[in-house]
Structure formats: structure tokens, C-alpha cells
Amino acid sequence: MQAGFAFSRFADHLASLTRLSSLDRELLANMPSTISHLGARHAVRRKGDRTDQCCLLLQGYLCWQAPESPDGQITSIHVPGDAPDLFAIHDPQIDSDLITLGPTVVAFVPHRFFREASALSPSMANGLLRLQSVYAAALRNWVVNLGSRDALSRVAHLLCEITTRLQAVGLARDLRLASPFTQSDLASACGISPVHANRTIQELRRSGLLQWQSKTIFITDWSGLARLADFDPGYLRLRKQEHEQPLVPDAIPGRSASLGALLT
Amino acid sequence: MQAGFAFSRFADHLASLTRLSSLDRELLANMPSTISHLGARHAVRRKGDRTDQCCLLLQGYLCWQAPESPDGQITSIHVPGDAPDLFAIHDPQIDSDLITLGPTVVAFVPHRFFREASALSPSMANGLLRLQSVYAAALRNWVVNLGSRDALSRVAHLLCEITTRLQAVGLARDLRLASPFTQSDLASACGISPVHANRTIQELRRSGLLQWQSKTIFITDWSGLARLADFDPGYLRLRKQEHEQPLVPDAIPGRSASLGALLT
DNA sequence: CGCCTATTTGACCTTTCTCAATAGATGTGG
DNA sequence: CCACATCTATTGAGAAAGGTCAAATAGGCG
Numbered sequence: 001m002q003a004g005f006a007f008s009r010f011a012d013h014l015a016s017l018t019r020l021s022s023l024d025r026e027l028l029a030n031m032p033s034t035i036s037h038l039g040a041r042h043a044v045r046r047k048g049d050r051t052d053q054c055c056l057l058l059q060g061y062l063c064w065q066a067p068e069s070p071d072g073q074i075t076s077i078h079v080p081g082d083a084p085d086l087f088a089i090h091d092p093q094i095d096s097d098l099i100t101l102g103p104t105v106v107a108f109v110p111h112r113f114f115r116e117a118s119a120l121s122p123s124m125a126n127g128l129l130r131l132q133s134v135y136a137a138a139l140r141n142w143v144v145n146l147g148s149r150d151a152l153s154r155v156a157h158l159l160c161e162i163t164t165r166l167q168a169v170g171l172a173r174d175l176r177l178a179s180p181f182t183q184s185d186l187a188s189a190c191g192i193s194p195v196h197a198n199r200t201i202q203e204l205r206r207s208g209l210l211q212w213q214s215k216t217i218f219i220t221d222w223s224g225l226a227r228l229a230d231f232d233p234g235y236l237r238l239r240k241q242e243h244e245q246p247l248v249p250d251a252i253p254g255r256s257a258s259l260g261a262l263l264t
Numbered sequence: 265m266q267a268g269f270a271f272s273r274f275a276d277h278l279a280s281l282t283r284l285s286s287l288d289r290e291l292l293a294n295m296p297s298t299i300s301h302l303g304a305r306h307a308v309r310r311k312g313d314r315t316d317q318c319c320l321l322l323q324g325y326l327c328w329q330a331p332e333s334p335d336g337q338i339t340s341i342h343v344p345g346d347a348p349d350l351f352a353i354h355d356p357q358i359d360s361d362l363i364t365l366g367p368t369v370v371a372f373v374p375h376r377f378f379r380e381a382s383a384l385s386p387s388m389a390n391g392l393l394r395l396q397s398v399y400a401a402a403l404r405n406w407v408v409n410l411g412s413r414d415a416l417s418r419v420a421h422l423l424c425e426i427t428t429r430l431q432a433v434g435l436a437r438d439l440r441l442a443s444p445f446t447q448s449d450l451a452s453a454c455g456i457s458p459v460h461a462n463r464t465i466q467e468l469r470r471s472g473l474l475q476w477q478s479k480t481i482f483i484t485d486w487s488g489l490a491r492l493a494d495f496d497p498g499y500l501r502l503r504k505q506e507h508e509q510p511l512v513p514d515a516i517p518g519r520s521a522s523l524g525a526l527l528t
Numbered sequence: 529c530g531c532c533t534a535t536t537t538g539a540c541c542t543t544t545c546t547c548a549a550t551a552g553a554t555g556t557g558g
Numbered sequence: 559c560c561a562c563a564t565c566t567a568t569t570g571a572g573a574a575a576g577g578t579c580a581a582a583t584a585g586g587c588g
Contacts, residue, residue: 456576459579
């Protein structure tokens with residue numbers, strides 16, 4: 001079922017971080033998977049679960065959320081292509097909740113597949129390990145975000161990260177991204193209160209950096225947002241071609257310029 | 265040189281997380297290593313470095329610090345036995361600074377050793393991967409700490425974590441730990457200002473939870489500290505025997521009481 | 529002893545939180 | 559299609575936590 005689809009998002013993601021051999025691509029093309037469509041706020045994994053499958057995110061967003069934290073602290077947000085519980089191959093116990101943010105499509109792939117593919121291809125083995133190391137780097141960066149920025153730049157940084165990661169797998173090319181996030185989700189991710197998240201978003205809007213209406217975010221001033229966030233995508237470890245500046249220039253001739261002027 | 269010493273701290277650490285076979289122990293006993301004694305505030309690794317050796321911490325503390333963050337955000341603190349840059353085996357590029365906190369002793373071990381040991385012993389391979397997964401779990405927990413606790417419980421939580429990890433490798437049995445940390449280090453770790461770190465420590469002292477004089481921290485009320493911190497050591501993934509409650513009861517009859525009184 | 533660094537203190541300011549109320553959106557059943 | 563329930567976003571006001579600045583004190587060490 002839709003095997004090509006499942007494989008290609010994940011393959012794009014892997015390829016954005018490491019070089020894939022043709023054997024690797026072939027292995028991935030034959031990856032056994034079960035596709036699931038999930039509704040919003042559905043728990044894919046719960047603290048204490050043990051599993052023998054990895055969850056690959058194909059569409060939508062997933063987040064790891066600490067269930068024991070009073071405000072449900074989110075410790076990472078995942079975008080299509082990501083394999084949020086890849087580490088469970090070596091450590092099958094899960095210690096927080098993996099939750100959908102909005103409707104999502106995921107593929108479940110047996111751990112066995114990754115083990116066998118790693119045995120057959122050293123570059124695959126290496127790529128999978130590198131993936132985990134990149135996720136750990138993102139986690140470190142999340143710590144920096146929470147520990148050393150104020151609310152405004154925290155939120156800006158989070159949006160820069162999500163956008164850049166989406167672009168690495170070919171999404172959000174025009175700086176428009178689907179946003180099933182509630183303001184409370186954003187607050188949980190940034191370690192601020194929902195009320196303050198609301199005021200923060202309003203300020204980002206007022207500054208002409210983005211529009212956020214119904215379920216879409218449109219970043220209208222990428223370089224302004226990145227400057228505010230002090231965003232340096234190096235930690236995402238994307239290979240050259242992918243982390244170049246976005247394809248759409250900061251100012252969209254007529255509209256964005258006038259909007260920008262209006263909002264300063 | 266002192267091979268047994270280098271090996272045993274790391275082996276204790278590994279053994280606290282995973283079961284080691286006798287082959288594993290033998291491999292570790294023959295681990296090639298170069299021992300270094302380093303002074304305070306020495307950079308073992310710098311952002312951008314590439315290396316083909318892992319650094320094992322034998323004595324003292326190391327921390328990962330984000331050099332680009334204005335207040336030098338610390339993203340993790342390591343205790344003896346830890347292998348802070350183990351991930352570099354699969355991803356040799358380093359993206360923050362690894363700094364000594366106080367004088368330390370470290371061992372450098374070629375990546376090659378870990379690769380060969382992994383090839384020879386599946387349980388070794390698994391243990392090393394598990395180690396990385398445990399470090400990632402600690403990182404997630406650090407995010408929760410910064411994102412959802414106030415300054416007082418953040419500091420308390422950090423001290424609980426350090427103490428518990430020291431105990432897992434046989435140190436700090438009596439709830440006394442060497443503390444080369446400055447209050448600014450603590451502030452960088454907890455994402456607060458140095459001035460506020462000072463006031464926070466004073467409050468911990470005033471509450472009779474700990475003493476911190478010159479270079480030693482003595483936790484005088486473990487369960488109080490753990491309660492304040494909302495500390496649950498599950499995420500450290502220690503095997504049963506190691507994460508039991510500390511060996512020394514909260515109150516030490518004569519001395520501790522009078523000292524406690526002296527310092528309030 | 530004198531220097532340098534780390535800690536401590538006070539005063540004041542800024543950011544963020546909390547509580548409570550209102551408004552808007554979305555969804556459901558009749 | 560409307561009325562109602564529910565969830566999400568927005569607003570205001572007051573309070574609390576934490577930051578900044580500057581000065582004073584205390585240790586450690588050559």
C-alpha cells in the first residue's frame with residue numbers, strides 16, 4: 001500500500017542529511033510499512049510503551065511531549081520524513097508521549113527492517129545513526145532556545161526551525177506552512193504560558209514577520225524572522241543544497257512590501 | 265598507563281545502564297587510551313572540531329556549552345564514566361564546546377576501538393547505542409527542566425540529577441559531591457541569571473536542603489530536594505540496584521543538625 | 529599584602545504569569 | 559439552517575518571578 005510514498009518522504013529526509021547509495025535507495029523502496037491516518041491529538045506512543053516498530057511521519061506533525069510535566073512540555077516537533085522513535089531500535093522502551101498535532105499520516109516499519117538494512121549496507125547503517133545524532137543536536141538546540149532566549153525570539157526560532165526542516169524535504173517552499181498547532185501547543189513547546197504565546201504571536205504579526213490565520217502560517221519576512229530568532233541552521237546538518245535560503249525572496253514585489261510598510 | 269582506571273569508570277557507567285558480558289569486560293580492559301589531566305575551564309572540544317577519538321571522563325565534570333549563545337548556555341553536564349562525545353563515532357563533526365568544570369582527568373580512546381569492539385560483541389554494540397539513547401533521554405529531560413520549572417526547582421532538579429548519576433558510578437555515596445561549579449555555571453545550566461542563581465542557592469540553604477561551601481555540596485535533605493525538584497530518576501535508565509535511594513539517610517544525627525543550624 | 533575572581537546584597541525595572549472575562553470558531557444534533 | 563456546547567483566541571488588570579546594574583564583601587592565591 002502506497003509503499004513508494006512512505007519510502008520517498010523518509011528517503012528525502014535521510015538524503016538531506018547523508019549520501020544514499022543506490023543500494024540504500026533500493027532497500028528503502030522495498031521497506032515494509034503499514035500506513036495509518038490519525039486524527040489530531042492522538043498518541044502514537046505513550047510513556048512506558050515497548051514496541052518493535054518505528055513510526056515514520058509522512059504528513060502532518062508529531063511531537064514528543066513529557067506527560068509528567070504539568071504543562072505538557074513539548075521536547076521536540078517532527079515534520080514529514082522524520083523518524084521520531086528511531087532510537088527505539090536499540091532501546092525499545094519509550095519514556096514520553098508521541099502525539100499528533102493535527103491530522104497526520106504515519107507509516108509503521110518493523111525494527112527488523114532497519115536492522116537488516118543496516119547489516120546489508122554500511123552507508124545505511126551510518127545514515128540511520130547519523131539521523132539520531134542530528135536529532136540529538138536538534139534537542140541541544142532546543143535547550144539553548146529555552147535557556148537563553150526570551151519568548152519572542154523563542155517562538156521565532158521554533159518557526160524558523162520548522163520551516164527549514166520542512167524545506168529540507170521539499171515542503172513549505174513558498175514559506176507557507178500548514179499549522180494545525182494551537183497557541184497552547186506553541187506555548188508548551190516554548191515553555192511559556194498560552195496567554196503569553198498569544199501576545200507573542202500578535203507581536204510577530206504586528207512586526208510584519210508573518211501571517212497566521214486559521215490553519216496556515218505564512219512567513220512574510222524570512223530574514224527578519226531569522227534575525228530576530230538569531231537562527232543559524234547549521235545544527236540541522238543539512239547538506240549544502242538543502243539549507244540554502246528559501247526559494248521565495250523576502251519581499252514579494254507589490255504586496256509584501258506594502259504590507260511590510262503598513263505594519264512597522 | 266593506568267588503563268585499568270580508565271576502563272573501570274567507563275565500564276561501571278556502561279554496566280549501570282546495560283548488562284555487560286565477560287567478553288565486553290575483557291574488551292574494555294584492553295581499551296587503548298591516553299590519559300590527560302586538564303585544568304578548569306579547558307576546552308576538550310570546540311565547535312567545528314573533527315576528531316577520531318572519544319573523550320571518556322574519569323574524574324571531575326565536563327559540560328557541553330553552546331558557544332553562540334550570549335550567556336554560554338550549558339546543554340548537559342557529564343560525570344565520571346560518561347562518554348560525552350560518543351556520538352562522534354558516527355558523526356565526527358562537533359557542534360558545540362565541551363568544557364571542563366574544574367580540574368578533570370579524561371581518557372581519549374580512538375573511535376576505531378569502539379567500532380572494533382562493536383563488531384566483536386553485539387552486546388557491546390548495543391550497550392554503546394543504548395548509552396547514546398540514554399544521553400538523548402537526559403537531554404529531553406533537560407528541556408523539560410528549562411521549559412516547565414521555576415528557578416528554584418530547576419536548580420534542585422539539576423543537583424538531583426548530578427547526584428544520582430554520580431551514585432550510579434559509585435561516587436557521592438554520602439550525598440557529598442565535589443563542586444567546582446561557580447554560581448555562574450549553575451546559572452548557565454539552568455537558564456537563569458547569575459544573580460538569581462545566587463539567590464536560589466541561598467534559598468536552598470535556608471530551607472535546610474543543602475550546604476554548599478567552598479568546593480563541596482552536601483545535600484542534607486535528599487527527599488526534600490527531590491520533592492522540590494519533582495525528581496523522578498526513571499529517565500536515567502539506571503538498572504535497579506543503582507538508582508535506589510541514597511545510602512545515607514536525610515539527617516545525619518549530631519553533626520549535620522548543628523551545621524545546618526549554623527548556616528541558616 | 530594585594531590582586532583577581534566569585535559571591536552577596538539592594539534597588540529598580542522588565543518580562544512573563546495568573547485570573548477572569550469576552551469574543552470568535554468549529555462542530556453537533558435537531 | 560439554527561441553537562447550543564466546546565474549544566480556541568483575545569483582552570485587561572494586577573501580581574510574581576526573574577533580570578539588570580552597581581556596589582560591597584569574601585575567598586583564594588601568588
